[in-house]
Amino acid sequence: xxxxxxxxxxxxxxxxxxxxxxxxxxxxxxxxxxxxxxxxxxxxxxxxxxxxxxxxxxxxxxxxxxxxxxxxxxxxxxxxxxxxxxxxxxxxxxxxxxxxxxxxxxxxxxx
Amino acid sequence: xxxxxxxxxxxxxxxxxxxxxxxxxxxxxxxxxxxxxxxxxxxxxxxxxxxxxxxxxxxxxxxxxxxxxxxxxxxxxxxxxxxxxxxxxxxxxxxxxxxxxxxxxxxxxxxxxxx
Numbered sequence: 774x775x776x777x778x779x780x781x782x783x784x785x786x787x788x789x790x791x792x793x794x795x796x797x798x799x800x801x802x803x804x805x806x807x808x809x810x811x812x813x814x815x816x817x818x819x820x821x822x823x824x825x826x827x828x829x830x831x832x833x834x835x836x837x838x839x840x841x842x843x844x845x846x847x848x849x850x851x852x853x854x855x856x857x858x859x860x861x862x863x864x865x866x867x868x869x870x871x872x873x874x875x876x877x878x879x880x881x882x883x884x
Numbered sequence: 885x886x887x888x889x890x891x892x893x894x895x896x897x898x899x900x901x902x903x904x905x906x907x908x909x910x911x912x913x914x915x916x917x918x919x920x921x922x923x924x925x926x927x928x929x930x931x932x933x934x935x936x937x938x939x940x941x942x943x944x945x946x947x948x949x950x951x952x953x954x955x956x957x958x959x960x961x962x963x964x965x966x967x968x969x970x971x972x973x974x975x976x977x978x979x980x981x982x983x984x985x986x987x988x989x990x991x992x993x994x995x996x997x998x999x
Contacts, residue, residue: 807987809990815992816991816992817927817975817990819988822987870915870932871932872927872929872988874926874928876924876925
């Protein structure tokens, strides 16, 4: 039962352009959402988060949008840089800080 | 600040053998998590500790997996006996406490291959 889905396994973007990574969820009990970034041979690192009571959160080049009615969130990276090339995981939180992760999207930023 | 330390980095075993992974969380972090990440999937929580007590082990296959966190610091995760489907990266994570919306800090993981 995949409660968090990232339907695009990979995304390729030109340097300087916008990267948009998407995530859908099914459980309406999720109250907090996070994006993690993972480089090869490293563990995931926290990138940005959003509470379910908000629809947007911004941190520098990274913005996360939440559409609760559609059970959809997206991560926008503007402008994209080659160093952003990594696997991006969407995660949703249940009670007790339990995270449910999506399968990840591989982002490649071409210079 | 030192990050979450895990060892070994890689492990190759044959099915039905035993294996153990070790994790040292960030100093002072009360909450420790073990996640299993199978290739092509996202990390899945196996067990969560608060100090040396288990908070959630609902997804831990208890017939073959065991974990402990003695003295509320280091933790070990053991698989006995291993199956082919246990091939995965085992990630350890920690957070300061179990407060709501606390972000997790992950180690680099142990990549297990079961042949």
